[in-house]
Amino acid sequence: MAIDDRCPAFGDDGGGEATAIEDLPTDVLALVLRRLDGASLAALGCASSTFHDLATDPDAWRALCLALCPSVRDVVRDGDGAKGAHRQLFADAFPFPSPAVSPSSAVPRCGLPTRLVSAVDLHHRGACIMSRVVETDASGWFLGSPFRVDALVQEGFSAPTSIAPAELALSWVLIDPASGRAVNASSRRPVCVDRRWLTGEAVVRFAVVLGDVVLDAAVTCDERYGHVREVSLCMEDGEGGGVSGRDGLAVVAAAMAGARQGRGAEEAARLRYQEFVKGRTDRKKRKARREGIIDLCCSVVGAAAFLGFLLMLTFR
Missing domain, CATH: 1.20.1280 (Monooxygenase)
Known part of the structure; x- marks a missing residue:
């Protein structure tokens, strides 16, 4: 109107x-x-x-x-x-951050945050089943360790009813108290659900891809009994390895200062994560293929050297 x-x-x-x-x-x-x-x-x-x-x-x-x-x-x-x-x-936290961020170009002028505040809310079928604020000291040992923030650890909690993983929604807002800036660190809707059939648990992922790394917010739950065991946020690179706290903070700070996306970003986040996982799988296959070829060459050279040694002994 x-x-x-x-x-x-x-x-x-x-x-x-x-x-x-x-x-x-x-x-x-x-x-x-x-x-x-x-x-x-x-x-x-x-x-x-x-x-x-x-x-x-x-x-x-x-x-x-x-x-x-x-x-x-x-x-x-x-x-x-x-x-x-x-x-x-x-304006900072609820639009999705721009994906054009990488650790190599993500060092902000004002330096890295020394403290992060995580505002974490887990919903199931529209009802809030967990709301928690976590403060993280982002200095000292954190800089050299893999980037990881735990909002819920082994004690867990039980939801009122059984949990349907696909109907979970997670809001994870990272806030820098010093600058007042914030960024959305989750896709809100699941980008994938990994089921562990032996334990009956499901790992629901709410991931946001930022350049060549991914912010992976994961909820580990038992869908049969409605028990949520773990809610955590970590960062991985394109090879599947962990990103250090220093590089992770640089990416987060650059995302806070960077542009935001408009409507339809939730679906785009899911597709971008699928492309990221596919690229990571392809790289692992190529690496395994190269290592297989190298192993084969080493085996051939070793076998040739052994045969040569046997021939030398035979015609000596």
Whole structure:
């Protein structure tokens, strides 16, 4: 609906004066605008000065953030000196990051984050079954270790009902408290489900590809009994190896400062992950083929040397 569309006044038969949407009371407009999604609310704010003031309402953006990620309730607050914090968080964390990021070109000007805050929310069939905030000291031993953040470890928890892995949804927002920037680290919808038939567990992956690495958020659960055992985030390269904490932080920081994608990014994230896995599998096959050829050549050379030694002994 165009912003300047007119509608007949209440009780008018069509021949009287028309009423603009801007003529509605401000509190009524504010309640209506809170039903919009983030992209629509931001677009509406560009229509006029009146809508701009309404579209920057901190309560509206706070409601949008909490609807998608309840755990940010205890992380971000709009207050003195932080006006618009939820609006900035929404702009940073809820669109998908640009995939054009690599560890070799990802060193930001302001340096690497020294602390990361993870806001993690796990939903099943629309109901939130886990909401947790995890703080990670991103210095010292973390820099030399493989990049990994655990939101849930061996103690686990049991969901109210049995779990259908394909109907899980995961929101994992990484926040740098020093800069106030954030980035979405999960695909929200599963990109694949790996079942371990011997143990009856399923590993549900919510992966985001950033250049030649992948942020792999995984949920390990027992779908029969509704037990969630592990929720973790790690980073892997194109060969399937772990990325160090230093390189991982560089990728995360560059993703925070980089561009964001628009609508349809969830499906694009799934397809990009499938291409990433296919490329990794192809590289492993080529590597195994090269190693097989090298082994064969070494075996032939060894056999030839042994035969030559036997011939030398025979005709000596």
